[in-house]
Amino acid sequence: MDDFSSHIGIIGGGIAGFTLGCTLKKYGINTVIFEKESMASESGAGISISPNGVIPLEHLDLMDDLKSNSYKSQKGILKYKSELLLEMPSPVYSMNRRDLMHILYKRYKDLGGEVLFDHELTSIEGATKELVFSNSNSYKINHIVACDGIRSFIRENFFSKGLPPIYSGYSAWRGFAKSDNRNVEIYFGPNRHLVSYPINENLERSFTGIVKTKNQEVESWKEKGSHENLVKDFKDFNKDLSSLFSSAKEIYKWGIFIRPPLKSITKENITLMGDAAHPMVPFLGQGGCMAIEDAYTFGYLCHELKCDFIKVQKNYQLLRVERNNKIQQMSLMQGRLNHIKNPLLVYLRNQLIKKTGIVSKRLKIAHTYDVHDKVIRELHS
Template sequence: MVRVAVVGAGVGGLTAAIALQADGFEVDVYDQAGELSEIGAGVSLGGNGMRVLDALGLGKAVRDVSANLQRIEFRHGKSGDVFYQHPMGAWYEQRFGGPFLGIHRADFHQLLISAYAGEPHLGRRCVAVHESPEQVELQFADGSTAHADLVVGADGVRSAVRGHVDGADEAVFSGMSCFRGLTPVDRVPGGDRFGLTFFLGPNRHVVAYPVRGGELINFVAYVPDPDWTEESWSARCAPREAVAAFDGWSPVVTALLGNAEETGRWALYDREPLRNWSTGRVTLLGDAAHPMLPHAGQGTNQAIEDVAVLTAYARNRNVTLKDALRGYEQLRKPRTRQIQLGSRANAACFQVPDGPLADERNARLENLPQMVGWIHEYDVYAAMATGSEA
């Protein structure tokens, strides 16, 4: 039996472990955290990601703990007035082959832990990878080691496994930080009618949507801030700091930010697209392979797409493992690169000053379903059948 070590017990790593186990691989998951506890934040899942979760038998469980978003709307940040909206819900599912859901990250994480047949090895921070033609040795900060036939690096934007695959590189700071939190729906005026909601204004914007069946509203509030460089999911701040950053904005925004149960803040980084994702026995997945800014809402969905392709190629016993990993990255790199770079561009689009630039952007939104269709309608299984990212 092929032994697989997955480094990272986040959404991408656990989904990969579940998929590989289902195909008969012996899988161990390692994570640097002393305990697995997800922060209070939401994740959006589109039709492209849900197609894979359905194929893995996880779709119903995901739907049961999510909110099905019924509309997308864009609002002026200060007035709160809607200037563009479009139905989602049934329209989205018919158009793109699956629902668009908002899910609490902790709910998603717990669901995946329950589906993984085993217990992740915690307190194992990977510090080195030693690869030979026969196997891979992982070295951890506590002095322990582990061995595997295949290593999957799903350890995020500051991946230790990434350095082994493609050499050292630096994370790229976007010059922007974000406030994140969850607010009870009854503390947000009109919160019970939220779908995927954007509040746009000069130099900053807010994205919000319901999770946990509509009980909570997840928000991410983006601000330019070259001085806040802490990239930590555990960094906390007072809700009043977020409110102050959006002084003068709609009362809906300030209620959303000011009534959060807990507010996190961290700097936003990505990296330049990689030349290589794999060696003979080591490969990357999700943010370790293609860390992207959140402005396309695709980070989680792309990691899930990665899982489908990696598992399919790894199960092919007619090729060497090295060739299987090469095929995996060749199929995935063009698409993830395009989304990675597009996510960078979206931030500027969302934060243009009022006036002609904003008017031009707002007019372009009339074509939004067509502009994002190539992302959401994507069928990773059809792509594998044709061997093309087209």
């Protein structure tokens, strides 16, 4: 059994795991990442990084990498089918998730971070803080951080009493296409909506279409769908979307799953973050940003509190549970607003978007959160 007893053991090498690894290594804190896959990878999909997610990346000295691997649209456009509802400035960097993962992985390795691939967690011996993996390897570590996603082994065994994720009632389409369109565009329609944006200077474009349906799809980003069914789901939307869809080489479809909010995301020597703590429906584009916020918060607390994990967990709990649960609930509500079917309610929603500042006010709650400032204020309150 190898001894990592002075290390923070991170389970899962996704956005949360590698952001945490980068934060810890920046401050010289021993860490090791255990990843069940054979290499650092991420499904090719679009992701938007709003200002609240950009702030931690700035503190990790990753802004040059972010800017050179993303696209920052100047304008966001909201439509009901083909009807223009609102134009507003767009504050987000949009990119391929795979590129974000490459940036984080490279920085972590450049900082001397260690990753052990082909390590799928099968048990934790609480008394000895020993991690046991499916390849028969085991390791003693100092503290466990679960970044292992919505189907987190740690959450299910230590926080959720074995309860699995629940189908949300939504399924999603996604793909990459080519387009000269430089704007972020969101289309609403009865029981469905679609978001698309450029992800690089070549104007490669990511699109995600969400459909409210009782037909449960599998929870996998690698499940392929058909152009024909995609076009059928959005046939009464803007005609420009048909050409967008047709230029996509591959189409994927998956079911969106959720878990109920947790009152506590820490227990003894275990801390949850990212989708393991609070899986987000994608209607505010905050899943990745919340994972980045979580990871930076925990890592910076470890630095400031010199890895006194009782104090770290207490402050992490105070800083993250309310914030995450609020964004989680806002995202669920946004899904209901996006998919209104009743004609009168559709009209009222559209008028609110056109004639009030409701969109900006809701986005402000997510986007203006400064995670670094919040940690410092909490530590000095």
